[in-house]
Amino acid sequence: MNVALWIIAGLLAVAFFLAGLMKVAQPKEKLAASGMAWVDDFPAGGVKAIGVVEVLGAIGLILPGALDIAPVLVPLAATGLAVTMLGAAVVHGRRKESQSIGANVILLALAAVVAWGRFGPYAF
Template sequence: MNTVLWGIAGALALAFLAAGLMKISQPREKLAASGMAWTADFSPETVKTVGAVEVLGAVGLIVPAVLGIAPALAAWAAIGLAATMLGATVLHLRRKEASALPAALVLFVLAAVVAWGRLGPYAF
């Protein structure tokens, strides 16, 4: 199970790193035009903050455990990313963006599984 959790954490880290870097590096208008319509409803600072949270969460899933420095932070990063995706799910429900819900829910579940595993039976 430890290998499965590492695999899930790695996939999550890649997904959140890519999404976060995109939100940090691209203007809000470009993000909205590329399919992230929700960004038009928020300030550029808010969009960049969401991106920074995603990048920090991605780093937190992997780096503390690999370095052996406060490896419990990986579980807390997973909790933070699960909360982020719960917020994204609520946002997409309110905006009636059904096409965005499956990805948000899958990422939420995967982050919750990593949090459960790392806080519970498969803690570092």
């Protein structure tokens, strides 16, 4: 199970790092034009903040466990990303964007598995 948690955490880290980096690096208008219409509901600083949270969460999924420095940060990062996906699902639900909700639920479930595993039976 330890290997499975590492694989899930790695996949989540890549997904959140790339998504967060995109939100941090691109202007809000370009994100909206690329299909992220939800950014119109948030100020530009809010979109950047979400991106920073995703990047930091991605880093928190891997580095603390890999370096064995404060490994309790791994399940905390996973919990934070799960909460972020819960918020994203709410936003997409209000906007009637059902396809996006599915992706949010999958990412939330994977993050919850990592949090459960690293808080519980497979802690570092």
